Amino acid sequence: MVVGEQRLEDLARVLGVGATRLDGLVRGARHQGVVARVTEVAQARTVDEVLDALREPPLLLVLDGVTDPHNLGACLRVADAAGAHAVIAPKDRAAGLGATAAKVASGAAESVPYLAVTNLSRALADLKDRGVWVVGADTEAEDELFSAPLPEAVAWVLGAEGAGMRRLTRERCDRLVRVPMHGAVESLNVAVAAGLCLFESRRRRASPRPA
Numbered sequence: 001m002v003v004g005e006q007r008l009e010d011l012a013r014v015l016g017v018g019a020t021r022l023d024g025l026v027r028g029a030r031h032q033g034v035v036a037r038v039t040e041v042a043q044a045r046t047v048d049e050v051l052d053a054l055r056e057p058p059l060l061l062v063l064d065g066v067t068d069p070h071n072l073g074a075c076l077r078v079a080d081a082a083g084a085h086a087v088i089a090p091k092d093r094a095a096g097l098g099a100t101a102a103k104v105a106s107g108a109a110e111s112v113p114y115l116a117v118t119n120l121s122r123a124l125a126d127l128k129d130r131g132v133w134v135v136g137a138d139t140e141a142e143d144e145l146f147s148a149p150l151p152e153a154v155a156w157v158l159g160a161e162g163a164g165m166r167r168l169t170r171e172r173c174d175r176l177v178r179v180p181m182h183g184a185v186e187s188l189n190v191a192v193a194a195g196l197c198l199f200e201s202r203r204r205r206a207s208p209r210p211a
Contacts (some may be wrong), residue, residue, distance in 0.1 A: 047123060050086045050113055051130055057152035058132050059201055061194055062088045064120060064169045065160040069095040073104025074191035080108035082198035087112055088155070090120040124172040127155050133174045136165055137193055139186065141176035145200055148177045152205060156197045158190050 051058055061079045066072055072095040079087050094116065095101055102109040117123040124134050133151040137158045157173060159165035170176070179188060179196055188196075 045113075045115070047086070047088065047115055047117070047126065050115070051132075054085060057205075058127075058155070059084050059153075059198065060086050060088060060127070060132065060155040061198060062120070062124070062134075062155050062157040063094065063159075063190070063194075064090065064157060064165045065093050065163055066158075066190055067093060067095050067160065069098055069100040070104050071095070071160075071190050072097070073101040073106075073109070074189075075194050076101065076105040076108040076112055076114065078191050078195040078198065080105075080112045082195065082202055084112060084198055086115055088115045088117060088120075088123060091116045091118055121168045121172055124155070124157070124169070128172075128174070134172055135197075136170055136173035136176045137179065137197055138164060138170065138176045139178055139181075141178040143175065143177045144180050145177045145197060146180070148175065150175075150177075150201060150204060152201075154201055156194065156201070158194050158197070161187055161190055 050060075059082070061075060061084050063072070063075060066075065066089065072089075076087055089095075096116070097109060097114045128134055132153045132155050134155050134157060135150065137145070137156065157165060157169060159169070164170075165173075177197075179193055181187075187193075
């Protein structure tokens with residue numbers, strides 16, 4: 001097995017064991033033929049720690065009301081791929097970073113800080129105080145994602161599919177945008193929408209600005 005440019009055997013002490021032994025190690029969970037004992041990776045535990053360590057404008061993903069751990073895991077994976085600096089969610093009405101979310105994240109749970117905050121509205125206000133624009137994705141917004149003015153320092157806020165953001169969360173947003181839909185469905189899975197928003201921010205950062 002290859003991890004980056006190194007083989008797994010070069011990174012760890014590998015033991016070949018039977019399926020029964022692996023089943024016992026994971027206590028019945030699905031393991032796909034590999035089980036590892038690892039040291040926990042140190043990550044930032046607060047929003048301030050994340051922001052203080054950055055050398056580029058913040059790119060954050062905020063999830064409001066996402067209670068499905070599969071969706072959370074997919075959002076973490078998308079956040080990692082887009083180079084987001086953290087995923088923020090409330091402690092209540094949220095999936096929480098459990099085993100299912102971590103597995104779906106495919107390693108992103110160890111690379112992207114997941115910050116559970118007590119008061120999401122207050123956390124968004126604190127971000128704004130630090131110069132981060134709070135932009136919400138909302139199906140009823142007038143501005144479209146690909147044409148709306150977007151700042152570099154941004155926290156993208158998405159709610160659960162169907163329910164969307166809570167009222168107080170929506171009111172905290174500096175701007176609302178929508179993903180243009182051209183088919184029969186009215187909304188996207190939250191992880192897909194998050195990917196579009198995050199990568200649009202990355203695309204604009206990479207594009208040369210007009211003189």
